Amino acid sequence: MIARITPPAWTRWVLPGIAAAILLGYPLVFGTVYTNIFIHFAIFAVFAASLNMLVSYTGLLSFGHALFFGGGAYATALALENIPGMGLFPAIFTGGLAGAAFALIVSPLLNRVRDTAFALLTLALGQLAYMACIKLRDITHGEDGVGGFPIPDLSIPGVVSVSMVPAQNFYYLAIVILGICLLLMWFLTKTPFGSIMIGIRDNPQRVDFLGFNIPLTKCLIFTLSGFFAGIAGSVYALFNNLVTPDGVFHIMTSFTPIMMVYVGGIGTFAGPIAGSGLMTIIEEIATRYTTQLVLFNGILLVLVVMFFRTGFVGLYLLLKQKLFEKESSR
Amino acid sequence: MDPMTFICVTQFVHGLAYGLLLFLVAAGLSMIFGMMDILNLAHAYIFMLAAYLGYTMTGLLNFWAALLLAPIGVALLGMLIERFMLRKIHPLGHIPELVLTIGIGLILLEFVKWIWGTQSLMLQPPEILSGLLSIGVFRYPVYRVFIIGFSIAVMILMGLLFYKTRFGTIVRAATADAGMVGALGINVPLVYTLFFGFGTWLAGLAGVVVAPFLSVFPGLADQIGFDAFVVVVLGGLGSMSGAFIAAILIGLLNSFGIQFLPTLAPLLTFGLMAVVLSIKPTGLLGERQ
Amino acid sequence: MTGILETRDLCHDFNGLKVLTHIQFSVQPGERHAIIGPNGAGKTTFFNLVTGVYTPASGRILFKDVDVTKAKPYRLTRMGLGRSFQITSIFQRQTPFQNIRLAILSKNRIRFNLFVRVDRMNAINEQTNEILQEIQLADEAHLPTSTLSYGKQRSLDLGMALATAPDLLLFDEPTAGMSRDESHSAVELIRKLTEGKTMVIVEHDMDVVFSLADRITVLHRGEILATGTPYEIQENDAVKKAYLGESEV
Structure with a gap:
């Protein structure tokens, strides 16, 4: 191990402290519109990070991740619509559980295929969910979706009760929940289980011969990924107070996080988060100048895949390295 | 004749026409995968582009010129890609x-x-192919019969190309062992490019032919494209004969499904695809995953 | 007397092409057993059957007196079987440390731990370093594996088999593709690492076989031609005929 000088303990709290201060002050400074944009970013950061667990850490490309996102969104919306007195956290947790349950149900199928066939199977399952959601009118209200359900207050009985309708209140809830999700997913990559995931990505045969049960391991990965996608969907449902098949189950819903993973940088944890941020910023700016946002995004994606395979994070690391080299050569 | 028989025959011919068109789209997709190990997800969109080009060219020139030029146009695009x-x-x-x-x-x-x-763009079939064809008591749109005949003609052309020409021999050899063919002094990358162009040309043909059949709209790629994926998966990635059987099957399933189970029809194809992929990932006749 | 590994009437074919017929094979605890035979004799197929890559067409496989004929590789590994690969099978994008650590996690039965940072599992990391010392990769422990020399990558492959602390080690041509010098030091390494352990080795190189094995089985056209000590095998007429008959070409 390389010996290094340890900086004083308090310095490691400086950056997180500044970040926390910015996050806390953000809605007060920027107002409702930008607060909503930030919530949108955070939802998709978690959604993309949950997809990234498969793409970057297990080496599987899912074209049907909307299944879990939509599953979570609908579960929360339907729970709030149909169960009187449903609490806020139980509603969100229901969304996560629904995403996890969907993933658990399809994982025996997903375990049978990999590579191109995996992408196709997830595409088929995602489309199946989209179609089923439109057709099962009795439950999902078809194309109209579920909307206008009550948004519960954040309440601790006898202590405090805060309405979640104002954007700024909802903002704090959203960033706490989504932030915890990102932290958990990040932590996951650092655990022994995370090492096994990466092993499966790089050489499944050897992982098998090391004594790990790959189908069972993948099953847990899918379930966890589905859980976090479900939470993202759940927060989406609360945020919009409306879920529709086109909004949460459409193929574009599966496709958006793939774009974010690639634009942000595949193979890294920060990639999808940066990707979500970038795509959100691009959307905000581009819609002022063009109505062809999706066209623009498509071109961006193709350019990234062709020329910047490491995405934004890769570009950042490259720049940092370049600057660092310049300094050291002085 | 009782109406049930009439509906069945009508739906059968419609399903056959749709299935054969699907085969033209799926064949390109499947053969490119079989030879080059690439699943071209843009294939269906290229097909749709050809339908639009066909629409515009029919307006500017005529249907037959469109049928000649639009597929060549998208084939060039495919080769560039x-x-x-x-x-x-x-x-x-x-x-x-x-x-x-x-x-x-x-x-x-x-x-x-x-x-x-x-919006949906309607394209009238050329004079000679419009109207109804009467066989006994049946009266049937000529254009659908034309689709069936045309698709079969293209399939025969494909067969000749693969089994009677030098290009076909090289393609078949390269599918089996590209390295060996390259060692024989054949420019394999060029063969790949031409082959990719050929696959997209087939999709282009289907695109132009489909325009007067289903009209032209942006959902076309999703509708036919997903069906084409189902066909390729069901038939086994890379298998021509599998794709043919699957295309006819899906064509008929679609046609009869819409008639008799309108709510479930869209679910059927994806359900079938999911079932096949999870039970036998190699499809009906395919060998590799 | 039953061995640690036994096969009874083991047969296998690929689409009707017979690869192995009625193999009766037995390894005693503590034995260092080599399987030799000309190309196409069925050695690698035999290995793949025994380690659960293929399920045999007929016959039984017993490991520690348990029927493992249909067991999956991960089960066999958990029961104490370790194998290396003819074509190096390691995690190229990871460091050797991370490679070995994965094996150590398995050995400690840590498979679904989502609650601790693996960097902070001191016992695991210590055991990993011990293995890296043993396979002489301590200096390269934190370099990308893909930058290591071929010989070192082979050592890592061996190390991973070893790190799960198996009771029976199967080495599939451990010196395949190595230069003379590399091969020599690899043999020394194997000798040292497998001291007192039960081992089955498939090998082409006769020098390697005779310096490592105390029993040899000769496979020829899918059948066992002979089994015995190195001396007995050297003197066996059938073996001479099988080998000389083919090397005359």
């Missing part, structure tokens, strides 16, 4: 390829919406 994009990222594995081709598909979709708008 293969030569300058796919070839560059092929060594990186399947995931970037899938993402790249879906990205290209997205661009094509948005491009088409931008240029032609989102």
Whole structure:
């Protein structure tokens, strides 16, 4: 191990402290519109990070991740619509559980295929969910979706009760929940289980011969990924107070996080988060100048895949390295 | 004649026509996968682009000129995509390829919406192919019969190309062992490019022919494209005969499904695809995953 | 007397092409057993059957007196079987440390731990370093594996088999593709690492076989031609005929 000088303990709290201060002050400074944009970013950061667990850490490309996102969104919306007195956290947790349950149900199928066939199977399952959601009118209200359900207050009985309708209140809830999700997913990559995931990505045969049960391991990965996608969907449902098949189950819903993973940088944890941020910023700016946002995004994606395979994070690391080299050569 | 028989026969011919068209789209997709190990997710969007080009060219010139020129146009596009994009990222594995081709598909979709708008465009078949054909008591649109005849003619042409020409021999050899063919002094990358062009040309033909049949609209790629994926998966990735059987099957399933189970029809194809992929990932006749 | 590994009437074919017929094979605890035979004799197929890559067409496989004929590789590994690969099978994008650590996690039965940072599992990391010392990769422990020399990558492959602390080690041509010098030091390494352990080795190189094995089985056209001590095998007429008959070409 390389010996290094340890900086004083308090310095490691400086950056997180500044970040926390910015996050806390953000809605007060920027107002409702930008607060909503930030919530949108955070939802998709978690959604993309949950997809990234498969793409970057297990080496599987899912074209049907909307299944879990939509599953979570609908579960929360339907729970709030149909169960009187449903609490806020139980509603969100229901969304996560629904995403996890969907993933658990399809994982025996997903375990049978990999590579191109995996992408196709997830595409088929995602489309199946989209179609089923439109057709099962009795439950999902078809194309109209579920909307206008009550948004519960954040309440601790006898202590405090805060309405979640104002954007700024909802903002704090959203960033706490989504932030915890990102932290958990990040932590996951650092655990022994995370090492096994990466092993499966790089050489499944050897992982098998090391004594790990790959189908069972993948099953847990899918379930966890589905859980976090479900939470993202759940927060989406609360945020919009409306879920529709086109909004949460459409193929574009599966496709958006793939774009974010690639634009942000595949193979890294920060990639999808940066990707979500970038795509959100691009959307905000581009819609002022063009109505062809999706066209623009498509071109961006193709350019990234062709020329910047490491995405934004890769570009950042490259720049940092370049600057660092310049300094050291002085 | 009782109406049930009439409906059945009508739906059968309609399903056959749709199935054969599906085969033209799926054949290109499947043969490119079989030979080059690339699943081109943009394939269906190229097909749709051909339908739009066919629409515009029919307006400017006539249907037959469109049937000649539009497929050549999209074949050139396909060759450019293969030569300058796919070839560059092929060594990186399947995931970037899938993402790249879906990205290209997205661009094509948005491009088409931008240029032609989102409304459905109706195209009349040429004079000679319009009207109804009477066989006994049946009266049937001539154009659908033309689709069946035309698709079969293209299939025969494909057969001749593969089994009677030098290009076909090289293609078959390269599918089995590209390295060996390259060692024999044949420019395998060029063969790949031409082959990719051929696959997209087939999709282009289907695109122009489909225009008077189903009309032209931005959802066309999703509708036919997904069905084509189901066909390729069901038939086994890379298997021609499997794709043919599956295409006819899906065509009929679609046609009868819409007639008798209108709510479930869209679910049927995806359900079938999911079932086949999870039970036998190699499909009906395919060998590799 | 039953061995640690036994096969009874083991047969296998690929689409009707017979690869192995009625193999009766037995390894005693503590034995260092080599399987030799000309190309196409069925050695690698035999290995793949025994380690659960293929399920045999007929016959039984017993490991520690348990029927493992249909067991999956991960089960066999958990029961104490370790194998290396003819074509190096390691995690190229990871460091040797991370490679070995994965094996150590398995050995400690840590498979679904989502609650601790693996960097902070001191016992695991210590055991990993011990293995890296043993396979002489301590200096390269934190370099990308893909930058290591071929010989070192082979050592890592061996190390991973070893790190799960198996009771029976199967080495599939451990010196395949190595230069003379590399091969020599690899043999020394194997000798040292497998001191007192039960081992089955498939090998082409006769020098390697005779310096490592105390029993040899000769496979020829899918059948066992002979089994015995190195001396007995050297003197066996059938073996001479099988080998000389083919090397005359």
